[in-house]
Amino acid sequence: ALVLLVIACPCALVISTPVTVVSGLAAAARRGILIKGGTYLEEARHLKAIALDKTGTLTEGKPKLVAFVPSNPSTEAQTKRWAKSLASRSDHPVSQSIVAGLDGAVAEVDAFQALLGRGVEGVVEGKRMVLGNHRLIKERQQSDARLENELSGHEAQGRTVTLLADETGVLGIFAVADTIKASSIEAVARLQKLGVVPVMLTGDNVATAQAVGREAGIAEVRGGLLPEDKLAAIKELRERHGATAMTGDGINDAPALAQADIGFAMGGAGTDTAMEAADVVIMNDDLGRIAETIRLSRRTHAVLMQNITLALGIKAVFFVLAVFGSATMWMAVFADMGASLLVVGNGLRLLRKTQD
Numbered sequence: 001a002l003v004l005l006v007i008a009c010p011c012a013l014v015i016s017t018p019v020t021v022v023s024g025l026a027a028a029a030r031r032g033i034l035i036k037g038g039t040y041l042e043e044a045r046h047l048k049a050i051a052l053d054k055t056g057t058l059t060e061g062k063p064k065l066v067a068f069v070p071s072n073p074s075t076e077a078q079t080k081r082w083a084k085s086l087a088s089r090s091d092h093p094v095s096q097s098i099v100a101g102l103d104g105a106v107a108e109v110d111a112f113q114a115l116l117g118r119g120v121e122g123v124v125e126g127k128r129m130v131l132g133n134h135r136l137i138k139e140r141q142q143s144d145a146r147l148e149n150e151l152s153g154h155e156a157q158g159r160t161v162t163l164l165a166d167e168t169g170v171l172g173i174f175a176v177a178d179t180i181k182a183s184s185i186e187a188v189a190r191l192q193k194l195g196v197v198p199v200m201l202t203g204d205n206v207a208t209a210q211a212v213g214r215e216a217g218i219a220e221v222r223g224g225l226l227p228e229d230k231l232a233a234i235k236e237l238r239e240r241h242g243a244t245a246m247t248g249d250g251i252n253d254a255p256a257l258a259q260a261d262i263g264f265a266m267g268g269a270g271t272d273t274a275m276e277a278a279d280v281v282i283m284n285d286d287l288g289r290i291a292e293t294i295r296l297s298r299r300t301h302a303v304l305m306q307n308i309t310l311a312l313g314i315k316a317v318f319f320v321l322a323v324f325g326s327a328t329m330w331m332a333v334f335a336d337m338g339a340s341l342l343v344v345g346n347g348l349r350l351l352r353k354t355q356d
Contacts, residue, residue, distance in 0.1 A: 004319070013311040020346075024297075033283070033292070047243050059179060068172065071173075083172060095120070117203045135205075137163050206221075243262075249270035268283065
């Protein structure tokens with residue numbers, strides 16, 4: 001009876017799960033992947049689709065101003081000053097590139113406000129102005145055929161176009177270009193190899209998004225999206241594919257990050273809002289870490305199943321021996337503490353680097 005009591009002690013079974021999950025979380029942290037709980041580590045293996053933001057996720061997030069076209073050359077200096085003044089109040093990478101690309105001082109901006117997914121607005125030197133994307137200008141009905149042709153030329157080259165406008169019309173066009181991360185192409189290929197479908201969701205114009213998508217190897221690209229559009233896209237992808245993740249770094253991505261089964265935030269260039277909404281934070285902004293998280297999740301599940309089988313199997317063998325009177329107290333101790341040490345050692349294997 002005493003032998004059976006020792007064998008029946010559930011220590012190995014109880015410890016098999018937490019030690020494996022904690023080892024997986026620690027292994028992820030060593031690689032710069034901060035996972036906010038064992039639930040997300042376990043769920044990552046179920047992912048079937050992943051939505052990827054463009055700026056700061058697939059691209060460097062450090063665009064440079066490559067072209068400036070004023071509507072009136074005689075007011076070029078003023079247009080630059082007004083645009084720089086508005087852009088300096090925003091932390092968006094495109095706005096920062098405009099600030100870095102323009103010389104001169106900035107003017108005071110009053111009544112400043114961000115227009116989510118569109119741009120910014122404020123009063124500069126007594127004039128209410130907006131600095132925003134193509135969508136914003138269309139909504140303000142300030143676009144015409146000549147302007148559309150001008151914008152199409154820039155967008156076809158993969159540039160992101162920002163426009164400065166007041167109540168009378170467009171004052172200037174600012175075209176910025178961002179380069180795709182060297183690791184993004186390989187990272188997308190790894191995700192596809194794991195059976196995960198990549199989809200690009202971006203607030204940028206469709207032409208620019210498609211140019212980046214082709215370079216990254218992403219077949220499905222959706223551009224010109226507002227935060228609520230990204231949210232709807234996540235729901236649609238979940239219905240079509242199953243478990244869906246979202247990857248982003250900006251305020252506009254926060255709703256989709258929270259809605260997705262697992263949200264991945266870029267920790268280096270990401271905003272506080274995005275990192276708060278996400279379930280996993282990639283500290284070095286390497287998109288390849290997402291595929292590594294999925295592999296680690298699958299490996300953690302495999303080790304977890306091994307531990308449970310090991311814990312129950314050892315006890316089953318010694319239980320049969322005890323019933324037939326062949327088990328000794330030392331065997332019972334091994335079935336208890338020995339099995340516990342075995343599952344701990346097996347779980348700690350996750351700390352070793354996972355290979356592709």
